[in-house]
Amino acid sequence: MIRLSEPFVASIAHSLNLAQIPCVLWGHYLLVLHGIPSGVGSIDFIVPDDLLADGLKILSQLKGLAPCPGGKHCPSRSADRYTPPPAVHVHVEASEVRVGLYPQADVLWFLPPLDGSLVCPKKSQLSRYFVLASDDNVLPPWRPGRGSGVFKEGGDKVVALKCHVMLEALMRTYARDEGASVGGFGASTIVYVEKFVDNDGFLDLKSMKHLNCTTCAAQRVASSV
Structure with missing residues (x-):
């Protein structure tokens, strides 16, 4: 399914990075990366607080993504949801999948500010908090009954949190x-x-x-x- 494929996730991260917006994988996709079996209805990233608006602008320009319809038509706005909502989001066209951005202050306030070192991620230059989604020395492989594990395609463009x-x-x-x-x-x-x-x-x-x-x-x- 292209809308949830690893290359699709990597393309979103790469587009944000090209705009000089550091981003770190979060949400259900991060769980399956670490081997936790989970349904994935969204693709989420954490970005610097002051780059949320710029990030939303980039997402809105990407092919296959559409602005949020708002109101009762958007499940992300439900008062009954059990996951913290993203600050901004768009939707994958012709699907119920959401692409959301969370400000660092909401999720990773205890870490140093996300900076430009994450824009062109290289394994040797990442701080101890992060890992590339393609790093099979840290992340688990796919196994029956577990989440998908380490990325097989495009993971060198995606920065994730270590477990x-x-x-x-x-x-x-x-x-x-x-x-x-x-x-x-x-x-x-x-x-x-x-x-x-x-x-x-x-x-x-x-x-x-x-x-x-x-x-x-x-x-x-x-x-x-």
Whole structure:
């Protein structure tokens, strides 16, 4: 399915990078990259806060993407959704797939600002927080009963969070959104990371910077499921 293919995701990241907009993969596509089985109804990226408008402009110019119709016709605007909505988004034509952008302040506020080093991503120059979607030394291969794993095409153009950073982001957003409907996404996903990533040996807990904060969040999740 071209609208969810790895080359399609890579083409979006590449278009943002050409416009000097650093972007990092997020959402359901990031989960399947790390081997977590998940339905994928959107393609999401994190960008610098001050480049959201520029990012939306680039997305709106890409072939196959259309502006959001708005109102009740857009599921991304539903008050009942259990995932935090993107700040801006467009839709893939003739499908229900959304392409969304999240500001760094909403998801990765605990990391240094996303900068130009991510625009022309090279494995040797990435900081310890990130990985190329094509890096099979870090990311799992496809396996039955798991997410799709490492990109087979175009992954050298896509920057993703390493799994321990993704987990920390999920823990922090869960703590922030606890009690709200969107908090359910963080709670369930944290459990999936343990089940499908940690148990398979692909989670580097020693690299987590803020273990005390993370442990507290994990304990709250464990007691609620």
